[in-house]
Structures are given as C-alpha cells and as structure tokens.
Amino acid sequence: MLETAERGASSSTKAPPHERYLEAFRWMLTARVLEEKLASLYRGGMIVGGVYLGRGQEAISAACGMFLDKSKGDLFAPLIRDQAGRSAFGEPLLDVVRTYLGSAKGPMRGRDGNIHRGRPREGQLAMISHLGAMISVLVGRLMAKRMRGEKGFVGLTTIGEGGMQTGATHEGMNIAAVEQVPLVVVATNNHYAYSTPNDREFACAALVDRAKAYGYEGATVDGTDLAACLDVIGGAVKRARAGRPPQLVVAEILRLAGHGEHDDASYVAPEIKKESFAQDALQRAEKLILDEGLLGREGLQQMRAQIAAEVDAAVATAQQEDAPHASEEDWSALSTRELADQFA
Amino acid sequence: MLETAERGASSSTKAPPHERYLEAFRWMLTARVLEEKLASLYRGGMIVGGVYLGRGQEAISAACGMFLDKSKGDLFAPLIRDQAGRSAFGEPLLDVVRTYLGSAKGPMRGRDGNIHRGRPREGQLAMISHLGAMISVLVGRLMAKRMRGEKGFVGLTTIGEGGMQTGATHEGMNIAAVEQVPLVVVATNNHYAYSTPNDREFACAALVDRAKAYGYEGATVDGTDLAACLDVIGGAVKRARAGRPPQLVVAEILRLAGHGEHDDASYVAPEIKKESFAQDALQRAEKLILDEGLLGREGLQQMRAQIAAEVDAAVATAQQEDAPHASEEDWSALSTRELADQFA
Amino acid sequence: MSVTYLEAIREAQARLLREDERVFIYGQDIAGKFGGAFKATKGLAEQFPGRVLNTPISEDAMVGTAIGAAMEGMRPIVEMQFADFSSIALNQILNNAGTHYYRTSVPVPITVRLPSGGTKGSGPFHSQSMEGLYSHYPGLVVVTPATVEDAYTMLIDAVQIDDPVVYCEHKYLYYHLKAEALPDDKLPIGKARIVRPGRDLSIVTYSAMVHEALGVANELSPDGWEVEVVDLRSVKPLDTDTVLASVARTGKLLCVGEAFPWGGVTAEVVARVASEGFHLLDAAPARVNAKDTPIPYHPNLWSEHRPNKSSIAAKARQILAE
Amino acid sequence: MSVTYLEAIREAQARLLREDERVFIYGQDIAGKFGGAFKATKGLAEQFPGRVLNTPISEDAMVGTAIGAAMEGMRPIVEMQFADFSSIALNQILNNAGTHYYRTSVPVPITVRLPSGGTKGSGPFHSQSMEGLYSHYPGLVVVTPATVEDAYTMLIDAVQIDDPVVYCEHKYLYYHLKAEALPDDKLPIGKARIVRPGRDLSIVTYSAMVHEALGVANELSPDGWEVEVVDLRSVKPLDTDTVLASVARTGKLLCVGEAFPWGGVTAEVVARVASEGFHLLDAAPARVNAKDTPIPYHPNLWSEHRPNKSSIAAKARQILAE
Ligand SMILES: Cc1ncc(C[n+]2csc(CCOP(=O)(O)OP(=O)(O)O)c2C)c(N)n1
Ligand SMILES: Cc1ncc(C[n+]2csc(CCOP(=O)(O)OP(=O)(O)O)c2C)c(N)n1
Ligand SMILES: [Mg+2]
C-alpha cells in the first residue's frame, strides 16, 4: 500500500490478477527447489565457496523480478537472497548451477562465484559484496538510459535491513532521489544481519520512515503474503515507471535459513519464530493457490516434480562441464590488453 | 520545539532567561568581529590557507557552544562555520589567530590549519575535512565516557545540509542511535553546499525527517532568531543530557558569505536573498538586545570596541610569534618514536 | 596565445563533450556559472546543457553512478573536488570499477579526475597524491600528466580507453604551467618520455616533480653532470622499457615522487629496475619521497616535507659521487 | 594441548579484556554466543559483559567510534568481518586515525583486526591483503603475524601501543597452524625474524607466505641450497636491518608476498635492499606476488593467482642459478 511513511500502516491485500499468483508461485517454488538442491550439493562438498539461501524470502523476491520486463529495458540489481527474482527476471537455471559448480561456462567463468553472478548486458547486475554499493550503480544505468532518450524503463534493487545502514546505501538512495530516476528499492527486514538482531542494527521505529527522509514514496508489506507482495511491489514498480519519485518498499519476514549454509543460526531467538512474520511464504502461497483453486494438490506435485527435473538436468549438464583452467587465462583485468602492466 | 518530525512545524520563540541573550550576543559579536578581522588579514595576504566564515550562522553556533559545559565533561565537534560556538565553548582567541597566522604556538603547531584546529583533550575535537567523519568519533568518545561510569555529559556536533548526504554522516548518526549516546546533531541548511543549491543535494521535503528515520528526536529552528536558537538547541542539549534519544536540530538560514573568502558567491540566486531565512542573525539579535533593553546603542558600541581590542591584541601577539621551523621537526606521525619506520 | 595546464584540462573536456555524445561530467560544484572548485569545467555546463551535473557530497555514489552509466555505454568523467576525498569513493573505484571487466567481461570506461598534490597552505586533507593506492589494485589505468600537452591528450585518451582510468592532475601545475598551444600529436598512455637526455644519471619521476627534476638537472649541468629526466606519464602501466633504456645509458637511477615514502611509485620503479636491470646499475638506486607524516599545513614545514630541488639535488650529487 | 592461530587471537583478546579494563571489542557479529564470522571472539561476550559489542554494518562508523573511544583513553579493538570490507573504513583509518597524533599530539590507540588473505573459493571480495594500502600512508603500524606465537603476542602488543595498529591476521592460518602452547616471551613489533637460516638465498616474506617459503626452502635443500627465510612480522615499520643482514649473508634476495604485484610490501623491501644494500647483492633481487587481476573464486584459478610453492621455487632456482 502506498503511504507517505506513516508508521505501522499495514499492507494491502487487494488481489492482483489471479494468473499472476500461479506464475509467482512457480518462481517461488523454483527458487526453493533449486536452493534445496544447492544446499544438498553444499553438504555433499560439491560446491566451492558459500551458499546463501533466500528461504522465506521467495514471495518478496518473486514479486521483485516479475514486474520487470527486459524488453522495456528494465534492470535488476539483486543481492544474496533473490533467487526467485532472478529466475523471474529470466536467469536460466544453468547460469546458477554452472556458477555454483564451478563450470567454466558459467556467466562468471570461475572468476567470481555463486551469488555475485550477473549478466550486466542483459540487465542483471553482478553484485559486489560491499553492501549498498550496487544502488548508485543502478542509478547510473537509469540516468544513462534517460540521457539516451529511452523511456518507460525501471530499475529495481534489493537490500537487507542490515545493508541499509551502510554509507553506500545512504549516498545511493539519496542520489537517486536527486536524479529522480525510476528506481524501486525493496528492503527486506528479515530481523537479522548474519547473527545480529535489529536492536544492534538501527533504532528507528520503522525503516520505511527512511522513504520520507530521502524523498521516496514508501510502503510496507508482509513478506510472507504473496498477494500483498505482488500488490505492493507491483504497485511500486508501476509508480516508478509512471515517473513518480523513487520507491521504497520495506518487507518484513524472518530469515528461515542460516545466514549461509555454513551457519546453523542457533542465535535466532526462539520467541521470534512464533511471530506472524516468521511464517513460511511458500507454504502460505501454496495455500493461496489451493484456496483459489488455481491448482490442486496433484498439480502442485507435478509442478514441483517438473521443476526438480529441470534443476536436476541443469546440475547434470553443469557437472559434465570443465572447470576453468589457469592455463587458459591471460590474466588481464583490463579489456585494453595493450595497457595491461607487465610484471617480470 | 520538540517534534517527531512533523514537516513544517515552526520553531518556538518561547523566551529563555534574558541574561543568556546578552551572553549569546557577545559570542555572536565576538565571532563576527574576529572573522571580519580574519577576512581582512586574508585580503591582505597575511593568512596561509583558506578562511571560512560563519557569517549569518552565529545565532545557531553560539547556541551550540553555550549549553555545553566542560566541567560536566561535555564535548564539542565543530565544523567550519562554528566560530561563535567555539568561543562560547571556551576556545581562546589566541588559539584562533595563532592558527590562522601560522604561529608555532597555535594548538596545531602549523601542522594543520585554521578551521581544523581543536584541543581534543579539552573537549573540542579537531575536525578532518571529510564531512561526516567526526560524528562517529564523537559517538565513540561518548560511549567511552559512559563505559567509564561518567554521567550527565553530552556531545554536540554540527553539520551542513551538504554534509548530511555523506555516507559517514549516515553511519555515524545511525550508530549513535543504536548506542543511545547523549548526542545532539545541529544541522544547518544554509541553502548551499559551496556553490550547489539544495535541489542538487537532496530531494526530501524536510531534512528534519531524517530524525525519525534514525530514531532521533527532531526539531527545526529559524537560525536567524537567536531566542529560538537558544530555546531549541538548549532544549535539545537538555533532552540529550536527560537520557532522551539522540537529538537532531535542523536550522534554516542563508550563508551570508562566500563558501570561503576566496569565493564571491556570485552563484547565489538573487531571489533567495529576500527570503526571511536570509536575514542577518546578528542584526536581529542586536535588535533583540535593544528591544529588551539589555543594552543601549552605547553599550553595544562598547562591547564591539572591547571585542575588537581583544581581537587586535591576540593578533598582535600572534604576529610576534615564530612560525614553525622544519629544523625543529622530528617528522614522526607516531607517538611511539621507536616504531617510526626509517627511510634512507 | 598560451594555454595553462588547467585550461588544457578544460579544453580536453570541452572537446570530448563536443565530439562524443557519450561523455558527461559529474561532480561537486562543477556546473552552473561556477565551473568547479578549480574552474576546470568553467563554461561547460552552459555550453553543454544537461551534460555537466552537480552532485551531492557523496563520493561513493558519484563513482557508483558513473560506473553504472559506463556499463550502459556512456563515458562519464567524475571530478573529485580534491583527490583526498576520493578515499570515500575508493571502494567503488577498486572493488566495483576495478573488478568489473575481469568478473563479467563488461568493461567500465569511467575517468576519475583527481586534483592531486601539494600546494602552499593546503594541509593534510587537500594535498594528497593517491596514485600509489589506485595503482596497487588491479583493473585500473593510472595516469599522472606533468605537462600542458599531456594534460590535454591524456585526458582525451583516458576517456576513450574502454577501462577505468584514474587521472591524477596536479593542482600546483594548474596555473604555473603554460604552453604555446594545444598539441596536435601525442604519445599514447603507457609510454614514458625522456624529457631531458643525459648520460650520468637517470632521474625517473612524474607529475609536478618532473619540473623539480628538470631544475636539478639544470643546476647540476654547470658542474658537468648530464642528468637524464624521465617522465613516467602513466604510473600504471609503468613503461619499464623506457626506464631501463635510460638506466642502460646512465648506469644510475634516482626515482622521485611527491607521495609518502613507504611503497608507491618510487618503490615500484626501483624494485623493477633492480630486478630487471640489475646489471645496468653502476651505483645503488635511490629514492626521494615526501616524509612519512601527514602533509603539514604551514609552508615552512610543507616545503621540507615534500621533495624539493635541494633534497633532490643532494641525493643526485651523492649518487653521482659514487 | 595445542593452540591454533585463531585460538591465539581469541586468547590474546581474552587476556587483554581480563587484564586491561580499557579494552573493548567492536565489530559485526562478534557478540552473543555467535562470537564472530570466524569465532575469534567466541565466548568473550559472555565472559566480559558489555565489552564485546555488535555493530551495524557500518565500517566507517565502527572505526570512527573506536577512534573517539581511544581519544578518551580506551583501547578498542575493531574486528572487520573481512579485511576487504575495511575499504569502507579506509578514510577513517588513514585520514582520521593516521593523522590525529601528528596534528594534535593526542594519540589514537586503536587496533583494527583485518582477517586477510586468500582461502579456497573466497573470491575477489573475501580474500584481499590490504597491508600495502595501509602502510603507504603515515601514522599507522601494520603487522602481519605468520605464526601462532606472533598472532598472540603481537595482538597484545598492538593494543598496548599508543598508536593505531592495523593487525592483518591471515584466514588461511586460522585452523591450519597449531602450536604447542601460548608463548611466554616474544620479539617486539618492529623486529623481523630469521625463521630458517641459510647462506645461498634470502627469501623475505610475511604472513601465510612464510610457510610457502619454508616449504620451498625444504624442497631446495636436497639439491644443496641453503635458503634463509626471513619473516618480516611487521611490514611497517619494516626491519630493514635484519633484511640487510640476511642479504649480507646470502647475497641474494627473493621477496614474496600474497598481495597484488604493483607496489606493496615486496616493492618496498626490494627498493630498500637495492638502495641501502646494493653492494651486498650478488644477483638481481626478485619478487613473487599475486597476479594483477582480482582474486579469482575458482580454486583452479586462485591457486595460480597467488604465489605458490612452485612459482616461488622456480624463481628461487632462477636466482640461485645466476
Ligand atoms: C560493507 C559490508 N560489510 C560487511 C559485509 C559482510 N556481510 C555480508 S552479508 C551480511 C549481513 C547482511 O544483513 P542484511 O543486510 O540484513 O541482509 P540479509 O543477509 O539478512 O538478507 C554481512 C554483515 C558486507 N557484505 N558488506
Ligand atoms: C567528503 C567530502 N567531500 C567534499 C568536501 C569538500 N567540501 C568542503 S565544504 C563543502 C560544502 C559543504 O556544504 P555544507 O555541508 O552544506 O556546509 P556549508 O559549507 O554550507 O556550511 C564541500 C563540498 C569535503 N569536505 N568532504
Ligand atoms: Mg537481514
């Protein structure tokens, strides 16, 4: 629901078109099935580097990807819990598993890993780790498009409540407002930054108050409620596209996994798990699908089986592929090879 | 006036005790007379480095210094337009002119200049140029005092509307709220950051909305109105000292000088000079003093003459003093001399 | 007609804006009539509406924005008000711009202009030379023009290069250095230049120190010493070949830089010559750098903190005496 | 009983908290039962209530806060989650902590712990070695412990020193390195150590690369080469005397570092030896560094990107053959 940063305003549940529920659910399930596979590969020692899951965050993330349209020139700058959104935005499963399994054919060719993958030319930015750094980069892409006379595009990026406290986030959010670019920032307060609970992250009553502080339009949403996520995030994308100021959506959930798969999250307070924002968005969405009669239990089973088969096929392909070889590297960080410095 | 970030709430003019008007006015006049002297020395080529004046900002700045009490352990982290506050906090005139005139006896001993001067052990921090960087430093000092069991102290720092857009300001203001230290941030929107007007600095409707966004208590004040400044800034200091959350006061004025004395400020829009916030705080304060019958014209003249004499005496002293000599430097950036690296 | 170093920078930008619609300039106080703290963009905002843009005081976001625009095919130039404030943008420069091509195959053609180096009374936060920090990390080209001509051609080249370039312009040279006219031809980035030939000693240096070195060469000439002065022009890539060829002629190396003494350009040059040209050296190579303290504000201290003609000449004589 | 490098860091902090009430630790995820991304503070928050504090993700403010506390007489230790994120705090470290004593005579005794260096699969933003950036600027002591014993004693020393110390702990050594017990005595910061005596070649190195160098020394020993290995321990100040004494014995220098190849520790060491010990050298000094690209994620690439036993041994044999 659109608000001008009134505290505690609750998110709307006005239903968007039904056919998008099913589509959204599919992306949510894709993310969950894929990430479960990645987690099991990680436990099996098949993955180099870390595995960070978006478990519980799928409704928000799916909504982030679904309203973006590459054919309109839209851009997406995801972070570590955005598998559903990445898939919805058009990231092939193979891109994902190739990166995790270290195939030389992955989009990062073994040079960077897992969660950092992106295809900047196709609108999906490749994050660096430093939280908040991608916001201004996205702003710059949006400015450039406008300078070139493009119209009707929008950019969306995500951030955690922890990442909202970095200087880069501040400068990036502020400059977006100064430049009045069509930007949507979807912030998820999943109540922890790694092991750190909210009370050591910030002290404002509601993070959505940052919207007003930057000159954004702000909205909050229950991140476990798919219908609400589609409504609120879809609405924010629509407003940004229509030339409104930048949009901040603050979603609330509980992170339903460790920070990464190496983390048992034993620091999560037991009481918080009983909060309504601790519900599993996927389970709630499944119920919605069933309640709305969009699919039956059997249909759901089929969908899951189909996704699992796609995931398995991608894994099987990537596992056949060669890892990168150092002998094939020319070790240049510059595209202008003749300007690469020479070391003895 | 205390507010919880309601936009446009105007500052109270509830009168504080009358005797403080005169005291405040004295600091304002001290700053003005001293700075006029510095400007004339600058024009005469007597000063190395830049001269940055607080012309127009004296009411705010005086109020910043006046409610701090070194005997209570209070701390002050001023920036470039805080001469009135520095004086009110207890900075000797000699510290100022020694620094500007490059006397080796100045608090920075020629190693750093002018506006960067401070006496950290006596509670006045020595700013670095990078805007926003001093906020977290002040937070750290306040935390340390609390850790050591001190009570009843408060720290105040100033920032411009331009400096509010740096990442350091964001991180510093946020961490202060997380740590719940007794901090007052006095932000002055003087409508320009160097030559840049507000519309290229930020896009929120009111900077005081940042208060709510960080969990501060916020207030606005007309920076040309001495009575209001004493009331609002004094109130904020009192609340911080009483254990309330960090305080943000946003004052509005027009910068009545160039960014520095090298700058003719010809970019300032003529219309803006007619705004009510473009009034000269010193003139308004003079009127207040006369209207309240605290001093007559003659008394004012005497006060000005006395201050001018003090300033001239300080200048005369500093001008006699030796400049620093390189031959007396041992060129160590470390207090632990034996750990200084040796270069051939 | 004559052109200053600063005017050359302005003219280069004017030409880039005129000839390449992908170019825009982004920085603090660079627009309007004002035209920048040093006037490097004076008049350009009026001449090229919408392409010279003031930013908030947000160095991180300024560079981030430029990176994004560059990914979209633009050629942004970012002006830092002073090099020293680029510390706030260092993360974007090193970790975002510097890594992007290697990670994704998508180059990031930004140019970051750093008004660098010491001037009288500027103190610890308006005097720094940061080329050593940026050169240490991969993925960046770092240039340090010492002449009006290079200021002009290297800025044009910097913007045309498909990779991120850190362009270190020296504030002391802004007004002090004049040329007859803007140059027609140029040496490409990556090539050093012998600015003064000699046979007894190679002084290898860059930026404002080139002129101190030339002064020292002139000072030593009446004593019969022929000092060769090499201007590195770009410190990354470093033109080792030209440096080695010079040392091959003279047998002696003195490397001079205005930056702090630990590491940096002079360490890299001496280490390369020692490694790759060991047998060319007839005497111990030496360095003159600034002192290992913050840059002092007072001119009495500053003039001793930085390398100067007398400290360079003293070291040169010492090597020549070996 | 045996102690890992990581445990030594934890024990040093426990002892500091126990014995010095001015000490507190500030960082992300270091408190609670969690005890830090690498568990370097495990158990400490419970043992020392209110003195091990979680922070927001705000590296600039974390260091700024520590600086302020240090001015008030505290001895804060800041844990960066990874060295790489200290780029966000670099301005506070260089321009605030590094300049404060020189400017005001008030020292700033903070210790910033940087979990540094490459490990398998960590990629470009969780693998960096940043000692070269921090050493370039004045006002900081920069240490790089390579052993369990040094990890312990140098952290205690770092906190006791009245000036800011950047403490670079190597993540690869956390679990891989074990000692019998915590040490009773120590070498002070500022002194290098001969870890293996030799007469044919000095390998000067620091941090994790000390162990690669020792491996190479062992590998070359059957061929009759006696390689001396020097562990710098602190890279600023750099113990030039010990390095020169070693080169005086062996006549040959190979300097090895895990950081990027332009500048940094190896350039400074080679430049100093070339300048101050030119006549001690019987052969060209050489360096082995990482490659000049971001640190690659895939182990196949990473293992070639960093210096390793085979690249070090190859270079060592080349020098020995001269
Ligand atoms: C500048 C910076 N500092 C530290 C880190 C290390 N780090 C990675 S993820 C993370 C927690 C992020 O929390 P939040 O933003 O709430 O996102 P969430 O993981 O909860 O989705 C931290 C501290 C980082 N990536 N960037
Ligand atoms: C991080 C940083 N970037 C740039 C500067 C250069 N600079 C010094 S003062 C100033 C303008 C400050 O404007 P504002 O904060 O509004 O304060 P005012 O001068 O108006 O009092 C700028 C850009 C700086 N000091 N710090
Ligand atoms: Mg979180």
Ligand SMILES: [Mg+2]
């Ligand atoms: Mg201002």
